[in-house]
Amino acid sequence: MGKAKMTFEQALGKLEQIVSRIEQGKVSLEESIEAYAEGIKLIDQCRA
Template structure:
């Protein structure tokens, strides 16, 4: 399984290749399809990370309270 960072790097490579005027149509379509799958993966990872982020607040009696990040 690739990491978020590896996936983002691959997306950058795809974007550069798609900007090339000499790219063949079939290759462009295949790269676009791969890119869309990678975007979906990155979006899911970002959503998972956002759901895990917590704000930690010190309460008067010394206990730590957490709440979802907004």
């Protein structure tokens, strides 16, 4: 079974956290790429 879907607000909050961490430089390049991929999924979910 997959993860339960987040609400729009939860997905947006998680996306804001990801953006903040990347902008602050608190993650390695590899972690940034993984966070970017997660962010894309969250954006798709918010658009649905």
